[in-house]
Amino acid sequence: MKKEIPLLITFIAGMVMILQFFIPHRPFSDLQQLFNTWFLIITVFAMILGLGNLFKVHTKRLQRRPKGWWYSIVLLAGFAVMFTVGMVWGPARGTPFDYLFWNVHIPMSSMMFALLAFFVASASYRAFRARTPEATLLLVSAILVMIGRVPLGNYIWDKLPLIGDWIMSYPNMAGQRAIMIGIALGIVSTSLRIILGIERTYLSGK
C-alpha cells in the first residue's frame, strides 16, 4: 500500500489534468487553479522544512568546524537579523527590513548577476576557438550576429544587420523549434510513464 496509494494519486491527478485541457466545462475548468492553490499551500509548509534544514545543517557545521565553517556564522547571523527585524517592524516600506532588503540583498543579487558578463566573456573565449569546422562555423555566425546588432556593423556594411537577422530568424529559429518539438515529445513520454506508474524511480523503482 505504501507504493500503490502514491501511484493511484499520481494516476488520478495526471488524468484529471489531461481531461481539463480538453474539457472546458466545470468542474474541470476550475481544477488547474484548484491544484495550483493546493500546491501553494504545500509549498508554504515545505518552506518550514527548508528553513529547518538550513538551520540544522549550519548549526552542525558550527559544531563540527569543517573547512569554511565561518560562512555558517554569516548565514545564521543574516538569518537572525532579517528574521528579527521582519518580526519586530514588519516588511512594509520604510521599515528596517525593507531597508536591508533594498540596500543589502538587492545589491548582492545584482552583483552576482553582473558576474555573468565576465563568465560570458571567458566561456565565449573557449567556445570561439576555431579548432573544428563546427567551432569555426559558430565563431563566424557569432561575429556576424554580434557586429550586425551594433551600429558599427551598419557603418562597415549596411547588409550586415540583415545577415545577422537572417541567421537569427532562419537557422537559429529552425534549430530552436526542432529542440522544442523534441522537448514536447519528451514531456509527453515522461508524463505518460509517471501517470501510468511505469516510472517509479521516486518510489525506489520497484
Next chain:
Amino acid sequence: MILMLMVGINVEAFDTPNESSKILSSSELPAPPTEVLVKDKPNDAGGSIIVTWGKSADDVEENELVKEYRVFRSGALDGEFELIGTANKGFEKFVDGTTIDGTQYYYMVKASDGVVHSQSAVSEAVSSSAQWFHTDRISMLVATAIICFLILWFIGKAKKGEELYIRPIAGLEAVDDAVGRATEMGKPIMYIPGIADMDDIQTIASVIILGRVARKAAQYETPLLVPCCRSIVMSAAQETVKEAYISAGRSDAYDADKIMYLTDDQFGYAAGVDGMMLREKPGAIFYMGCFYAESLILAETGHSTGAIQIAGTAMPSQLPFFITACDYTLIGEELFAASAYLSREPLLLGSLKGQDMGKAIIIAILIGGVIMVSLGFTKIIALLATG
C-alpha cells in the same frame, strides 16, 4: 431641446444628465456602429458572450468623432440597457464575461467621442453556455492520442521481450564515468536539480535522474551533495536519494544533511552553490533541470574547479551556455530520456522508442506540410492549428 434638434442630436445619446451641457460644444454626431452580432463564447466554461460590430464610418485616424465604443446590455428587448464595458477606437469586439448561463441578453453598441454618442440597432437575443469539449484542440487530441498509442505500443513490445535499439547518447554514457572519476579522485559528486519547483516537468525528470545517480554513488560509496533551491524539491530529493541508498543496500551511508536547502533566491542560490563548489571541489557535477541566467555562473565556476560536468535542460536559451562550459550536455528531450536510458529497463526503453517514432511522424508531417503549402494546399495549416 430646440437647440439640440438644431445640431441633430437625440436626447437618448447622453448617458448622464451632466453631458447634456457639453452638447453645446459639439457639432457632429458620429456615425453609429453597424451589424452588432452576438454569440456565445466557444470552448469556455460558460459565463461569456462575444459582441462584435462593424466600425462607425467616422472611426478613422483623421478625426476624433469616435474615441471609444460603449457596450450596453439588457435582459429584455424593450428593457433598460446598462453600460457593461467599453472598447477603444478601432476595436470591433468586446467579450462580456459577466453573463449567467441560460439567461437571454440583448446588446447595443454606441460610438462615442466622450460627449455625444450614436447607437447601433439592438442585437438578436443570445445566451451563454458551457461546452464539454474544446473543439479548437481536436488536432492536439489526435496528436496526443497517436503519440500515447505509439509509446504504449512499444512498451507492450518491450514487455514481450522484444529487443529495442536505442541510439547512444554520449552525455548519458558518461554518467558512469563521471561517478567513477569522482570516486577515484576521492571527491564528492554534486547534483544541482535546477531552480524550478516540483510543478516543472524538468525538475521531476531531474529528481528521477537523481535517483539513478544516487544509486551509483551509493554503490561506489561516494558522497553526494544536492543543494536545492526549493523546499519541496529538497524533500523530494531527500526521499529519492534515501530510497536509492536503501535499494543499493547502503542505507547506513545515507546522510540527509547532504541534500540541503539553500535559498529560493536565484542569485543567492548561485552564490551558495558556487561557494560549495569552491570549498568541496567535487569530482563530478551534474546540472539537470530548469535553469535561467545562473546557468553559466554555475557551469563556469564548476569548470574552474576541474570537475567533469554533465548538464541537461529543456531551456533552449541556456543550452549554449552549458554546451560551452560543460563536458557533456543533454539537449532538450535527452533530459527526459535519461532515466529510461540509465535504467535500461525494457518498459522505460519502450517509451523512449515510442517517443522517437512520434518524432519521426512529426518530421514527416513537417515535410509533407511544407510541400503541401508550397503547392497551394493551405487548408493543412488550419487543420493542424490549435487554440
